[in-house]
Amino acid sequence: MDTGQNDQIALQSKFRGCLLGLATGDALGAPFEGAWLSDTGQVWDSATESSSLHYTDDTHMAIGIAESLIACGSFDGHHMADIFIKNFDRESWRGYGAGPPRIFQKIKAGSSWDEAAADIYPGGSYGNGSAMRVAPIGLFYHNDYNRLASAARGQSIITHTHPWGQEGAVLQALAVALAVNNESPLSPERILVRLQEQAADDLYRRKLKDAENLLETANTAEIVSVLGNGIEAFNAVPTAICCALRHPDSYADAVVEAVSLGGDADTIACMAGAIAGAGLGFEAIPEEWLAKLENRNYLDSLAVQLWEAAR
Numbered sequence: 224m225d226t227g228q229n230d231q232i233a234l235q236s237k238f239r240g241c242l243l244g245l246a247t248g249d250a251l252g253a254p255f256e257g258a259w260l261s262d263t264g265q266v267w268d269s270a271t272e273s274s275s276l277h278y279t280d281d282t283h284m285a286i287g288i289a290e291s292l293i294a295c296g297s298f299d300g301h302h303m304a305d306i307f308i309k310n311f312d313r314e315s316w317r318g319y320g321a322g323p324p325r326i327f328q329k330i331k332a333g334s335s336w337d338e339a340a341a342d343i344y345p346g347g348s349y350g351n352g353s354a355m356r357v358a359p360i361g362l363f364y365h366n367d368y369n370r371l372a373s374a375a376r377g378q379s380i381i382t383h384t385h386p387w388g389q390e391g392a393v394l395q396a397l398a399v400a401l402a403v404n405n406e407s408p409l410s411p412e413r414i415l416v417r418l419q420e421q422a423a424d425d426l427y428r429r430k431l432k433d434a435e436n437l438l439e440t441a442n443t444a445e446i447v448s449v450l451g452n453g454i455e456a457f458n459a460v461p462t463a464i465c466c467a468l469r470h471p472d473s474y475a476d477a478v479v480e481a482v483s484l485g486g487d488a489d490t491i492a493c494m495a496g497a498i499a500g501a502g503l504g505f506e507a508i509p510e511e512w513l514a515k516l517e518n519r520n521y522l523d524s525l526a527v528q529l530w531e532a533a534r
Contacts, residue, residue: 231534233504234403234530235526235527235530236504236505236506237362237402237403237500237501237502237503237504238362238403238501238526238527238529238530238533239500239504239505239523239526239527239530240474240499240500240501240502240503240504240505240506240507240508241358241359241361241362241399241402241403241497241498241500241501241526242285242289242358242359242362242497242500242522242523242525242526242529243500243505243508243513243516243519243522243523243526244474244478244496244497244499244500244501244505244507244508245281245282245285245358245493245494245496245497245500246278246282246285246493246496246516246518246519246522247276247478247496247500247508247512247513247516248478248481248482248489248492248493248494248495248496248497249278249279249281249282249489249490249492249493249496250276250277250278250279250282250489250516250517251266251269251270251276251478251479251482251492251512252478252481252482252488252489252490252491252492252493253277253278253279253318253488253489254269254273255269255482255483255485255488255489256486256487256488256489257485257486257488258485258486258488259485260443260444260447260483260484260485261482261483261485262483263479263480263483265483266479266482266483267479270479270512271511273515274515275515275517276512276515276516276517277517278317278516278517278518279317279318279489280317280318280319280320280323281355281356281489281490281493282493282522283310283311283314283317284307284310284352284355284356285355285356285357285358285359285493285497286310286522286525287303287306287307287310287356288303288306288356288357288358288359288360288378289359289525289526289528289529290306290310290525291303291306292359292360292363292529292532293525293528293529293532294306296532297374298360298370298373298374298377298378300336300337300377300378300380300381301336303336303378303381304327304330304336304381305336307323307327307381308327308330308331311323311324311327320350320352322340322343322344322348322350322352322382323352323382325343326339326340326343326381326382329342329343336380336381337377337380337381339381340380340381340382340383340384341384344384346384346385347383347384347385347386347388348382348383348384348385348388349383349385349386349387349388349391349455349456349457350383350388350454350455350456351388351391351454351455351456351458351459351460351487351490351494352382352383352388353375353378353379353381353382353383353388353389353391353392353456354379354388354391354392354394354395354456354459354460354494355395355459355490355493355494356378357375357378357379357392357395357396357399358395358396358399358494358497358501359529360374360375360378360396361375361395361396361397361398361399361400361403361497361501362399362400362403362501362529362530362533363529363532363533364396364400364533365399365400365403365404365533366400366404368397368400368421371393371396371397371400372393372396372397372421374396375389375392375393375395375396375397376389376392376393378392379392379393383456386423386424387424387426387455387456387457388456390422390423390424390427390456390457391427391456391457391459391460392456393421393423394418394421394422394427394431394460394464395460395463395464395494395497395498397417397418397421398414398418398464398467398498399497399498399501400501401414401417401418402414402467402498402499402501402502403501403502405502407472407502407503407504407507408471408472408502408503409467409468409471409472409498409499409502409503410471411435411438411468411469411471412435412438414464414468415431415432415434415435415438415464415468416435418431418464419431419432419435426457427457427460427461430450430457430458430461431461431464433449433450433461434450434461434462434464434465434468437449437450437465437469438465438468438469443480443483443484446462446465446466446484447462447484447485447486450462450465451486452484452485452486452487452488452491453486453487454486454487454490459487459490459491459494460494462481462484462491463481463490463491463492463493463494463495463498464494464495464498466478466480466481466484466491466492466495467481467494467495467496467498467499467502468498470499471502472503473499473503473507474496474499474500474503474507474508474509475507475508475509475512477495477496477498477499478492478495478496478499480495481494481495481496505523505526
């Protein structure tokens with residue numbers, strides 16, 4: 224087998240690791256959503272004792288992005304919004320917040336996909352909802368930053384029009400792309416410097432610098448106090464990136480730490496899992512977790528299809 228074939232096999236593993244990694248992190252974090260800081264042992268016990276792992280709207284919307292990219296071969300906002308709506312109508316019980324259903328209803332009533340959210344929420348949302356789902360764009364455009372940023376903002380506009388919400392999505396997508404392009408293990412300082420260089424907002428630049436300073440801390444409570452663990456994109460995204468990069472050679476440790484921080488645990492672990500999985504490949508995810516993950520085979524198939532579409 225030549226070097227090119229080996230590279231493609233490794234790249235496919237990273238695509239699979241990202242989608243399976245985000246879903247696993249999401250599912251592991253779901254029971255801890257809204258919790259206070261937990262001991263990592265509690266998270267490990269929960270993962271071991273759970274008979275099955277069920278993901279939330281975070282993964283459900285990421286699936287929609289992947290499905291749309293595969294179907295269209297590039298970002299198409301109208302098509303992606305339509306996929307979001309169809310998936311929501313089939314599985315509305317995934318834990319969606321109040322916003323998306325209202326936006327989807329407005330689009331179904333005739334509003335444009337890129338105007339409905341602004342009509343409902345003047346000023347826009349800066350929650351983490353468009354960052355939690357964006358990983359497939361980071362995979363698909365991992366070699367083209369300009370198209371990555373444009374698509375990340377485009378998919379964000381469907382539900383999140385505030386610049387902070389959109390910037391969080393761009394940086395999360397870029398973190399995934401940098402992880403894909405990085406040889407295993409991950410290079411924390413190099414990735415954080417690149418993210419700081421690309422950040423368009425001082426708030427995110429400061430947070431990413433803080434994340435860099437927290438790479439070696441043994442006190443996880445400090446991560447929460449400095450970066451935050453809430454639903455705001457400017458809190459959740461830097462925290463997820465920090466968790467992934469604090470454990471550059473261990474998917475499991477990155478995700479368990481993200482869950483242990485509490486707060487919006489499922490989303491933070493989903494995003495950390497996307498980055499860690501993209502960097503380390505699907506082989507890094509414990510098989511005993513994957514064996515319990517719902518729709519594992521579909522997620523795996525979707526990742527392979529996305530890899531093929533991106534070639």
